[in-house]
Amino acid sequence: MQPTLVSETLLLQPLEADDFEGLYAAARDPETWAGHPAKNRFERDVFRSYFDFLSGNGGTLVAVDRSSDQIIGCSRYYAAPDMPGSISIGFTFLKNAYWGGAWNFGMKKLMLGHVFDSFNEVWFHIDPTNIRSQKATAKLGAEHVYDANLALGKDPADWKCYRLTQAAWGQRCAKSLPS
Template sequence: MRDFATDVVLTDGVLELRPLRSSDREGLYAAASDPATWAQHPAKGRAERAVFDPYFDFLLGAGGTLVAIEVATGTILGCSRFYDVPDQPEGIAIGFTFLGCAYWGGAWNRRMKALMVGHVLQSRPEVWLHIAPDNIRSQIASGRVGAVHQYDADLDMGQGPVPYKCYTITAQSWANATRTPIEA
């Protein structure tokens, strides 16, 4: 990722995002081990150790992955990743995101997106999101933080071409969607 720092620590005092380390394997697996986490995801088996471990190795080797930690408890909640947009040479995307089921439906995803989107928008006009066509939960959640569908494409994110719905968030769409403060 040219001219973009991914090796960062981002925090709002409640949530901390920091670069993924090999020592995070067990904590991240604990967050990923509920099959409901992956029910609408194309890789439905990631709750299984044999599927999760290669995924973790991919995230660790690919770079740009930030682990999400609840500051008060030190608990790993999930992770997300900055990556280059395959068909937009200057674009930066946020994806490969998941949170354990216990952290759904509240402010955690919004906090994570606020930190990451804010970081990208410091140097880029928009942030890209790529969502599987059948991942309705993520499509709805993305719309709630200002993501606007741009087009559909088959993109290679490192494991061969896969269909994605491609969204962007701009500073204006983010501001319009997030006028209400994040709950504590």
């Protein structure tokens, strides 16, 4: 699940080894990680470990602002460990200059449009302390279904598990602008 997806403003393309510097440039501002559990991910060595994880596990798409041709973040498709046969979207971050509904919504719109060709629902796993991501996911139309302790990275951790159905996404897209 590493397609190339394109809109008027955004390009999502498979992560490659030579994307490190561009992706790190998007990640090196401490403000980008201020509300995230991994508050020190702006540090080069910490980010390198994250990048290596993304590279080694597949499914990651690099987000490129088509007007500047700069990498602005990434997101990833992955299988939910507790939902066999399902698909999840996560490990998403955007450079803080791109925060706000339009960019995250645009990225998710491309990814969800692609995945709903094959799946009827998508899962999102969000750290309980990451309020920004919880709110953004709810704005997509996803609902918090349960909490679980899952190994999505190196070690098991607590996650809030949100589900977005194809029907709820269709209703969300019927609205003209992201809220």
